[in-house]
Amino acid sequence: MLSSPNSAPSHSYSQTPNNAHSAVNIVLDTAYxxxxxxxxxxxxxxxxxxxxxxxxxxxxxxxHINKSEDRPALHSALRNLSKIPVFIQGQDVMPAVVDVWHRIEALCNQWVGVTDVIHIGIGGSDFGPRLAIEALAHVPGIHSRGMRMHFLANIDTAESARILAKANPHSTRVIIVSKSFTTLETAMNAKAVAKWLLDSGCTPSQITNSLFAVTANISAATTFGISQEHIYPFWDWVGGRYSVWSAVGLPIALQYGFDTFKDFLAGAHAMDLHFKNxxxxxxxxxxxxxxxxxxxxxxxxxxxxxxxxxxxxxxxxxxxxxxxxxxxxxxxxxxxxxxxxxxxxxxxxxxxxxxxxxxxxxxxxxxxxxxxxxxxxxxxxxxxxxxxxxxxxxxxxxxxxxxxxxxxxxxxxxxxxxxxxxxxxxxxxxxxxxxxxxxxxxxxxxxxxxxxxxxxxxxxQPGVEYGKVLAKPIEKALASHAQDVQASEHIDVITAARIIFLNTTALKK
Incomplete structure (x- = not known):
């Protein structure tokens, strides 16, 4: 079932405008x-x-072109349907990638009676699959399994409230996507959804059966309560924003079938071969x-x-x-x-x-x-x-x-x-x-x-980290409801004043 990449559909551009080039039957015109x-x-x-x-x-x-983190950037291996060996430190990564493909395909065949899927992730764990689900929904005649696919990214409970109001807890599956399994927004949303399942009358075994994870931190996912067979691996040579081709893209296969997911990989692989050669x-x-x-x-x-x-x-x-x-x-x-x-x-x-x-x-x-x-x-x-x-x-x-x-x-x-x-x-x-x-x-x-x-x-992406560091002492100050917050190494005078204002006017529960 996992064979060579699907060829492009039979469109051909025998003539293209001046200043135009084509690859994989996509035309780029730079005339303007x-x-x-x-x-x-x-x-x-x-x-x-x-x-x-x-x-x-x-x-x-x-x-290791990612010099600062001393890593490769091998997201192309995730869509390498040719299965040509790709080596990192002498080890071919393709057998592990192919194993994930087989597991995704098997899961597509196992889910019966599921009405809702809640995909919890943020940033690169969210944008790619969300885009694909939205885009492919418009393809005329596409086969869909009819599940409601929900994407929960924002820590703002307005988003989770909207989703949980629609979902049926007894026929919902939850996919928690975090490379580190420590991303704050994802972790808090995952705990909230697990509690919703429990409060809705789901038994512990039903909850365990409902939870899945895509992560590089297997032990953290296990500690959270996700069974080993429900954990799909992530590798440190894949950046989050390049990860939709991995098990992060599970919603695509689950909603539209594994063959559609394979076509998605095949298009990317064809563009990779063009770029490479x-x-x-x-x-x-x-x-x-x-x-x-x-x-x-x-x-x-x-x-x-x-x-x-x-x-x-x-x-x-x-x-x-x-x-x-x-x-x-x-x-x-x-x-x-x-x-x-x-x-x-x-x-x-x-x-x-x-x-x-x-x-x-x-x-x-x-x-x-x-x-x-x-x-x-x-x-x-x-x-x-x-x-x-x-x-x-x-x-x-x-x-x-x-x-x-x-x-x-x-x-x-x-x-x-x-x-x-x-x-x-x-x-x-x-x-x-x-x-x-x-x-x-x-x-x-x-x-x-x-x-x-x-x-x-x-x-x-080192620039995204500093704000996360500063958020921790600020959250602590907000939680204390203090009305006399002093400026410190991590809280300046303006932010201290804003915390005092919020503590006296909001967040009192």
């Missing part, structure tokens, strides 16, 4: 970037100076990275937008925010020196809704904000009006890119569009599990490429 042949030559020379080809080879070979000049992740680098160097851009003209991909920009800004939002490079460039701010939402929100800024604001327009050739529904509506959707996508690039002159200053606003167009043949996997892997590999070009480690 304003990059001429001489500029491209300079950009590819920069890539060679950064030893990009060697970096790509080292990444797939399992070298294609010369820089035809390499989609590399070309996309170089367009952003060009705009940074020419226009000092500080933000870019990803606008998918597909309602199914409305969660994609949120997933991309973590991928890019947590990977490459750094102030120093791999040598500890100040960076020249780092990740721009990333934002976006589904077109054409976005046009009626913030496109005014794109067209006439003083800032130049590059855009990745993402479009799908085929409609995402089988409604009788789908073709006509989709034609309008695509027309808007193409028109916005043209207007931004070419601008418009007018005697009235309010009607002037300055133009020269750069964009890419990514065109998917259709949106299904295969192409969703390919799209996500394209951006993952682009993020790694940008890290190499900027000499940044894309696989650590």
């Amino acid at each position: 970037q304003g990059i001429d042949a001489a500029d491209w030559k300079t950009l590819f020379n920069q890539a060679r100076s950064a030893k990009l080809a060697q970096f790509i080879e080292d990444m797939f070979a399992g070298k 294609t010369p820089l000049e035809q390499n989609l992740p590399v070309i996309m990275a170089l367009t952003l680098l060009y705009q940074q160097e020419q226009n000092d851009v500080k933000a870019y937008a990803a606008i998918p003209y597909a309602d199914a991909l409305d969660w994609f920009p949120k997933w991309l925010q973590q991928l890019d800004m947590e990977s490459n939002g750094k102030s120093v490079d791999r040598d500890g020196k100040p960076v020249k460039h780092s990740s721009p701010v990333v934002f976006g939402s589904a077109g054409s809704n976005a046009q009626h929100s913030y496109f005014q800024l794109f067209h006439q604001g003083p800032e130049i904000i590059p855009i990745d327009f993402i479009a799908v050739r085929e409609p995402m529904s089988d409604r009788p009006e789908a073709v006509a509506h989709h034609r309008i959707l695509l027309s808007n996508c193409l028109a916005q890119a043209q207007a931004l690039a070419n601008g418009k002159e007018a005697s009235n200053p309010n009607d002037v569009y300055p133009g020269k606003r750069p964009s890419n167009l990514l065109l998917l043949p259709e949106l299904n599990a295969f192409y969703l996997g390919a799209l996500l892997a394209l951006y993952e590999n682009r993020a790694a490429t940008l890290g190499a070009l900027w000499n940044i480690n894309s696989f650590d």
